Amino acid sequence: MRKGPSWFNVVSITLGFVFLYLPILLLVVYSFNESRLVTVWAGFSTKWYGEMLRNQALMDAAWVTVRVALLSASVATVLGTLGAVTLTRFGRFPGRTMFSGMIYAPLVMPDVILGLSLLLMFVAVGLDRGFWTVVLAHTTFTMCYVAVVVQSRLVAFDRDLEEAAMDLGCPPMKTFFLITLPIILPAVVAGWMLAFTLSLDDLVIASFATGPGATTLPMKIYSQVRLGVTPEINAVSTVLIVIVTIGVIIASVTTKRQEVARQKAERMAAAAP
Amino acid sequence: MSDISESAGHKANPLRWLVVAIPYLWLLVFFLAPFFIVFKISLSQVAIAMPPYVPAFDLAAGISRFFADLKELTFSNYLWLTEDALYWKSYLSSVGIALVSTLILLAIGFPVAYGMARSPKAWRPTLLMLVILPFWTSFLIRVYAWIGILKKEGLLNQFLLWVGAINEPLTIINTNTAVYIGIVYSYLPFMILPLYASLEKLDETLLEAASDLGCPPTKAFWLITFPLALPGVIAGSFLCFIPIVGEFVIPDLLGGSETMMIGKTLWSEFFNNRDWPVSSAVAVLLLLILVVPIVVFQNSQMKAMEAGK
Numbered sequence: 001m002r003k004g005p006s007w008f009n010v011v012s013i014t015l016g017f018v019f020l021y022l023p024i025l026l027l028v029v030y031s032f033n034e035s036r037l038v039t040v041w042a043g044f045s046t047k048w049y050g051e052m053l054r055n056q057a058l059m060d061a062a063w064v065t066v067r068v069a070l071l072s073a074s075v076a077t078v079l080g081t082l083g084a085v086t087l088t089r090f091g092r093f094p095g096r097t098m099f100s101g102m103i104y105a106p107l108v109m110p111d112v113i114l115g116l117s118l119l120l121m122f123v124a125v126g127l128d129r130g131f132w133t134v135v136l137a138h139t140t141f142t143m144c145y146v147a148v149v150v151q152s153r154l155v156a157f158d159r160d161l162e163e164a165a166m167d168l169g170c171p172p173m174k175t176f177f178l179i180t181l182p183i184i185l186p187a188v189v190a191g192w193m194l195a196f197t198l199s200l201d202d203l204v205i206a207s208f209a210t211g212p213g214a215t216t217l218p219m220k221i222y223s224q225v226r227l228g229v230t231p232e233i234n235a236v237s238t239v240l241i242v243i244v245t246i247g248v249i250i251a252s253v254t255t256k257r258q259e260v261a262r263q264k265a266e267r268m269a270a271a272a273p
Numbered sequence: 274m275s276d277i278s279e280s281a282g283h284k285a286n287p288l289r290w291l292v293v294a295i296p297y298l299w300l301l302v303f304f305l306a307p308f309f310i311v312f313k314i315s316l317s318q319v320a321i322a323m324p325p326y327v328p329a330f331d332l333a334a335g336i337s338r339f340f341a342d343l344k345e346l347t348f349s350n351y352l353w354l355t356e357d358a359l360y361w362k363s364y365l366s367s368v369g370i371a372l373v374s375t376l377i378l379l380a381i382g383f384p385v386a387y388g389m390a391r392s393p394k395a396w397r398p399t400l401l402m403l404v405i406l407p408f409w410t411s412f413l414i415r416v417y418a419w420i421g422i423l424k425k426e427g428l429l430n431q432f433l434l435w436v437g438a439i440n441e442p443l444t445i446i447n448t449n450t451a452v453y454i455g456i457v458y459s460y461l462p463f464m465i466l467p468l469y470a471s472l473e474k475l476d477e478t479l480l481e482a483a484s485d486l487g488c489p490p491t492k493a494f495w496l497i498t499f500p501l502a503l504p505g506v507i508a509g510s511f512l513c514f515i516p517i518v519g520e521f522v523i524p525d526l527l528g529g530s531e532t533m534m535i536g537k538t539l540w541s542e543f544f545n546n547r548d549w550p551v552s553s554a555v556a557v558l559l560l561l562i563l564v565v566p567i568v569v570f571q572n573s574q575m576k577a578m579e580a581g582k
Contacts, residue, residue, distance in 0.1 A: 005388060005391045005392050005393075006391075008384070008388075009384075009387065009388035009391050009392065010388065012384035012385050012387070012388045013385055013388040013389060013392065013400070015385075016381070016382075016384070016385035016388075016461075016465070017385075017403060019381075019458070019461070020403070020404070020407050020458075020461060020462075021403075021407070023415065023418040023419055023422060023458065024407065024410065024414075024415065024418055026418065026421065026422060026428060027414070027417070027418040027421065030421065037426075040426075079295065079296045079299055080296070082292050082293075082295055082296045083296035083300075085292055086292060086293045086296060086297070090292075090293055093293065095297070099293075099296075099297055099300070100571070100575060101571055102300040102301075102304050102305060103300070104570070104571045104574055104575075105304075105567055105571070106304065107512075108511065108512065108515040108516055108563075108566075108567060108570055109515075109516075109519075109563075109567070110515070110516055110518065110519020110520070110521075110536055110559065110563070111516075111519070111521065111536075112519050112521050112536045112539045112540060112556070112559075113311075113519060113556050113559060113560060116311060116539065116543065116552060116553065116556050117307035117308050117310065117311045117556070118303065118307050120307060120310045120311055120314055120549070120553065121303070121306060121307040121310050124310050136303065137303075139299075139303075140299070140300070140303040140304055143296070143299070143300075147296070172289060173288075194409075197409050200411070201411040201412055201413065203412075203413050203522060204521055204522065204540075207544075208543075218411070218413050221413060221414075221417070222413060222522075225413075225417050225420070225526060226526075229417075229420050229421050229424070233417065234421075237411070237414040237417065237418075240410070240411055240414060241410050241411075241414065244406075244409050244410050244411075245406065245410075247409075248402070248405070248406055248409050249402075252398075252402055256398075
């Protein structure tokens with residue numbers, strides 16, 4: 001009988017990954033191109049990185065983006081974790097269907113609708129558009145991703161621990177911070193990272209929600225890309241790709257390590273008399 | 274089970290419901306309420322379309338018609354959408370492009386997910402991370418990467434000319450072909466992940482049994498593998514189809530004048546024509562088209578979650 005992958009499996013995996021990675025690889029390679037023409041190779045150079053650092057407007061936009069992402073991801077992580085607890089630990093309360101609907105809908109809702117609706121609301125309540133409206137908008141759509149990530153962890157873990165603590169008289173709040181939170185922490189961290197990168201990445205919602213003086217990096221990149229491809233944009237993209245790649249690798253290594261440590265601890269706890 | 278113990282023991286604590294109330298209120302205010310405002314503005318005309326919001330309001334030929342019959346305010350924006358062929362065509366072509374790209378995504382994503390699920394166990398976490406990684410890198414950057422490749426003097430044409438496959442550079446950028454390439458590229462991880470999740474659980478002994486009983490592999494695939502992978506197929510298809518219908522960045526950067534997609538129309542209606550009521554009406558109709566798929570998607574997600582319990 002067949003064991004292991006067939007040649008067809010190997011070929012499809014290989015082609016799939018070449019398709020996924022070749023464009024990114026080419027983008028990175030051409031960020032080191034001497035020539036201004038992005039597609040003609042004229043020797044190795046890092047001058048576009050220098051150019052990028054000297055571009056004040058670009059650097060300002062990057063700084064705005066990082067601040068928005070830090071703030072919105074942090075608030076979204078708190079809200080999303082509360083949302084996940086609501087979905088998994090509160091049984092069937094009235095309005096639960098609507099709540100889960102509001103959690104899942106933003107995951108697939110087109111950005112243009114989310115952006116437009118938030119903008120019209122900001123205008124309707126007379127909120128000045130700018131930095132803070134972008135933070136509010138990003139918090140709203142990223143908290144749903146956090147909720148889904150954390151919820152999957154809450155569903156998977158053994159609730160006996162929580163129940164034991166509460167049976168022994170530990171108040172629910174304390175139980176959450178002493179038992180639940182440490183166990184779901186990898187998912188909470190992953191949720192924060194996802195929220196951070198989604199915020200870093202968003203063009204459409206930010207374009208709607210922003211006002212004068214708060215241009216984010218994707219908006220800046222977008223307006224430059226519309227004018228044409230430049231190696232400077234390749235350089236910015238490469239920096240972003242490297243940051244995200246390092247973050248994802250660190251996260252996956254640490255969660256794996258935590259997972260191993262946790263399983264070991266659980267085994268030891270189970271073995272103890 | 275413990276819901277019972279909770280309701281018995283701690284329901285008395287009103288602070289407990291703050292956990293529910295905070296995210297609930299946030300979503301009501303920042304997610305649900307805005308839709309009602311969009312709906313309201315899509316019905317109103319003067320109050321919003323006039324200054325102070327849109328000082329540069331362009332009295333294009335069609336829009337001036339509204340001022341002629343100001344009294345019939347309510348559904349005028351929607352009537353306008355039905356009268357102008359642009360909107361019809363972009364709705365239809367968005368749904369068409371989304372359908373075709375979802376099918377292409379299935380055709381490409383399935384073999385990759387299948388190969389991943391059949392790979393040795395030790396490889397799987399690495400393969401999975403390699404699928405997830407592009408999903409974390411910026412959407413905009415990944416679309417941008419294709420401009421350099423598909424341009425007339427771009428890398429693909431250079432390569433094909435060098436190989437000798439073509440004599441003249443192909444025009445790919447600013448066509449629907451480029452849009453399809455961009456969509457398939459950007460959404461492939463969204464298709465592979467759910468497919469992989471259901472294919473990984475597939476019991477191999479079923480296929481062995483079928484083969485022992487003389488079932489040819491192709492037949493076994495359609496009779497066993499595909500039906501068992503169906504939850505993944507459904508989840509992946511919705512996860513791709515719904516956002517693709519409203520996609521803006523890809524048709525805007527890779528597409529041309531022939532590319533009509535409703536997300537792009539909404540964007541230009543809002544940012545270029547500065548017509549807020551009409552763009553609201555476009556958003557409401559887009560939402561109406563997507564409501565059924567979104568509800569189906571949510572139900573499947575909820576079922577998956579209950580099953581996980």
